[in-house]
Amino acid sequence: MKYCNQCGEKVDQAIPENDNRLRYVCVSCETIHYQNPNIVAGTLPLIMGDDGREKVLLCKRAIEPRYGLWTLPAGFMENGETVEAAALRESQEEANVELDNLKLYSVMSMPQINQVYMIFKGDIVGNSFSPGIESLETQLFDEEDIPWSEMAFNVITQTLQCYFDDRKKQHRSQLTDYQVHNLVYQVPKKYLNTDKT
Amino acid sequence: MKYCNQCGEKVDQAIPENDNRLRYVCVSCETIHYQNPNIVAGTLPLIMGDDGREKVLLCKRAIEPRYGLWTLPAGFMENGETVEAAALRESQEEANVELDNLKLYSVMSMPQINQVYMIFKGDIVGNSFSPGIESLETQLFDEEDIPWSEMAFNVITQTLQCYFDDRKKQHRSQLTDYQVHNLVYQVPKKYLNTDKT
Ligand SMILES: [Zn+2]
Ligand SMILES: [Zn+2]
Known part of the structure; x- marks a missing residue:
């Protein structure tokens, strides 16, 4: 400035x-x-497959940064929106996916880049999705097929890891309901853009 | 602008x-x-009284807007902070209170004024608090003594109401753990400042 x-x-x-x-x-x-910091709102879109296994929808990025890598639908919350509305809009824009039963799932502060990620779990409506303008592909993944080495953002990787951990605990009945994960994510120095405007 | x-x-x-x-x-x-919207971070400071009843710490505002009315410690999150760090800083600044066992409790979108409130429950450390520069008074309240008609912000009133409801449910064992409340608060028109810069 x-x-x-x-x-x-x-x-x-x-x-x-x-x-x-x-x-x-x-x-x-x-x-x-x-x-002041900005909110990045997004979703963890879930669906039960015909094989009885719950799957997660990921988007392959068609834009920089991290062109060609996988992520969850997410983007900057706009003025005039609620956090949920922002998360749903981004899901629509990036994956043409409609979600219901939205529940806040993770809140991740990224103090080094002045962002707070807020990710909602949601159920995919009608098994319908396709790449939006900012995505090359949209695809459902079982846990063991997640392309961990081709993920665009560690903050999203961490949210997915929390989710699969929670799901295992729930299967073992150690978890009655999903809790919100409130985490701090330290951005690796190499990614820092210190040229604040 | x-x-x-x-x-x-x-x-x-x-x-x-x-x-x-x-x-x-x-x-x-x-x-x-x-x-983009701004985050307002704050706390719901709690302490068990000698009478065996849990009390809430409120601050009486020494600044406009709502001078002389009661609220929870809260304020704008700054760049370089986590949401929790912002909530703790505001609690220190407004009530000279230290908190531990911080847990995210409510997330309230206020789309009409482009704010998202994020309030954390926390335990008061050492029964120590006093008015900071932005407060006239700091005082512990039992539920029945909350000055409901002298509260500064409806969004804070709503968070307190959620909390007392949850506490009753927990006493009746209908609630195993406090969940995050994710709400939308519609600001009454009379409070809207539409002169966006
Ligand atoms: Zn210019
Ligand atoms: Zn000027």
Whole structure:
């Protein structure tokens, strides 16, 4: 950030009164420009196969970063939406999939890139899905077929691992209901873009 | 938003390619300025009283909006934090209270004002608390003493109501563990500030 979006004059970094953090402050109109983390909302789309085994829908990315790698449908929550609405919209956009019985499943803070992932479990409606504009492929996977070495984002890998662990516990009746997993994900340094605007 | 924070030229509203929403786009450098919801992180601080009854800590606001009304410690999550770290920081700042055993308890989308509240249950450490700079008072309340008619924010009232309901169910053994409540809160029109920057 170099200029004030209210008046077009230069901004400077300063700690405002009653604050303890450096903020961008306009040298002319004195507007303080706060910068805050963004929510990435997505889904873990599930369906019971004809073989009696529950499957997970993954999307192969048609965009950078991580072109050609697999992920869950997810993207930035927009103004005017609820978190669920954002998760459903992203699922529709990336996988043309409709979901019901949505339940918040994982909340992952990524403090190094100022993002919070919020992933909802949901049941695929009508066994219907196909690649949206940002996906090359959409495919159902059994746990043992998940392409672990071709996953786009570790934060998604971690959510899937939590889910398969929970599912095993539930099969063994050690888990009465799925709990929300609230985790912190430390992004490897090599992926950090420190050029904050 | 009137000016580009990258180059200082004017912004215009336009739907960028491969997008379907109006964004602020710089007429000169073509930077797209996305606007996204903010997370408000806070806590529901709990302590078992000497009378064997669990109490909730509330803060009386020393700042606008809702000066003089009661609320839970909460505030905007900052860049570089996890959601929990933000909730703990706000609790420290507003009530000089330290908490442990933090568990995500409610997630409330407020689409009309582009906020998502995330409130964590936590146990007060050392029975120690006092008003921070943004609070006039901090006080422990039994359920029947909660000043329901003097609460600052309906979203906080709703979280407290969920909690007392859950606690009753747990006493009756109808609830094995507290679940996360994921709710949508519709802000009454009179509170809406539509002057988005
Ligand atoms: Zn300015
Ligand atoms: Zn520009």
